[in-house]
Amino acid sequence: MPLDTIVSPPSETIKKFEASLQIIKNWFCKLQWDLDLKESYIKYLENEILIWDGELDPLRQEISDIKERLEKTLRDSESRENYIDYLEKRLVIFQDEIDKLNEK
Numbered sequence: 001m002p003l004d005t006i007v008s009p010p011s012e013t014i015k016k017f018e019a020s021l022q023i024i025k026n027w028f029c030k031l032q033w034d035l036d037l038k039e040s041y042i043k044y045l046e047n048e049i050l051i052w053d054g055e056l057d058p059l060r061q062e063i064s065d066i067k068e069r070l071e072k073t074l075r076d077s078e079s080r081e082n083y084i085d086y087l088e089k090r091l092v093i094f095q096d097e098i099d100k101l102n103e104k
Helices: 012-103
Strands: none
Touching: none
């Protein structure tokens, strides 16, 4: 730089630009901090989900087993009802035969 050049202080526009740039930097830092916080919270929640999911697995299996037992019990009950119906019909037939034999 030549010796006769005078360096003038930054213009008002440059000062405003630097101030705006600082505001943007501060805003960016706050957003970055907020993002880091939210990512940490998401990781925490994902971990909690894994823990709960692990605790739910035995319950899911138990529910499945109970459903199977219930379905079997319902099938058995239906079979027994059908057998009772069959026995009642047979009883009516036998009663008719007994009545016929008694008439003779």
